[in-house]
Amino acid sequence: MKSMTIGQVAIQAGVGVETIRFYERRGLIEEPPRRDSGYREYPQEAVTRLRFIKHAQRLGFTLAEISELLSLRVDPNTSCADIKGLAEAKIADIEGRIQALEKMKSVLLDLNAQCGGRGSTSECPILEALETEECC
């Protein structure tokens, strides 16, 4: 099985056909050769590339970042250190997001502890705090 249709690639990579066309438009995967009918003919590597994209996404990279990662991969002027740099930037990014979420969580836990869960909404400490809270 040398070349595959878009549907076969989609199944093997675990994505939708429309997603592949979308990635093509975004420049994440190159335009494959076509049959006379216009049908796309993908080589095996297309599946690898789609999996790369999926894996990178799972690690928190956006499509724009993945695009860069894919370009750097084939750029002879790029070194492993550049990739490492992107990974480190992503780690910092994730840490920032975790920090923000932890902050939210701690405020919510605090408010939640103040609320006995009894009484009407007019005396709910959570709602009161939301009305008056003077943070930032």
Place this chain on the structure above:
Amino acid sequence: MKSMTIGQVAIQAGVGVETIRFYERRGLIEEPPRRDSGYREYPQEAVTRLRFIKHAQRLGFTLAEISELLSLRVDPNTSCADIKGLAEAKIADIEGRIQALEKMKSVLLDLNAQCGGRGSTSECPILEALETEECC
């Protein structure tokens, strides 16, 4: 100063004029009375409500959730416990997101440790892992 224009409310609440109109369309704030000219006339409480929205957003609530929070607040059949329930659901939601981010971070840290930062991209363990990684 009994009533205010949309611009004055925007400044006091720290949001944009367009944002207020947007919230009105979304039903987050009620339509205020109008002057003969059509200008909106806001009472002071409008500022409180906008601040409520801002605070709730900072705690991770979406506009849809805030909408619910605001409805429940004035619903006589709603108790403090219902609000507490929403807060707890949000805490769980945030914890889930933190978990997901922690997972990403740990994989990235692992990959990062494998990469010496030396050599070309063709032998970068990070890129290799992204191509082959068999998680999920």
Place this chain on the structure above:
DNA sequence: ATACACTCCGTACTATACTACGGAGTCAAG
């Protein structure tokens, strides 16, 4: 040979939360 699945394309829609635009009308200060 015909039925049915697959593919083509561009466009539009989903969700989230705004932000910008343009042209007309209004308000307040000088």
Place this chain on the structure above:
DNA sequence: CTTGACTCCGTAGTATAGTACGGAGTGTAT
């Protein structure tokens, strides 16, 4: 009374990552 800032409205655009649609053409199995 004029000027400049403000407000009105609906629509469209931003970013992210797809998903859906519809009508026409294609591939293949029976």
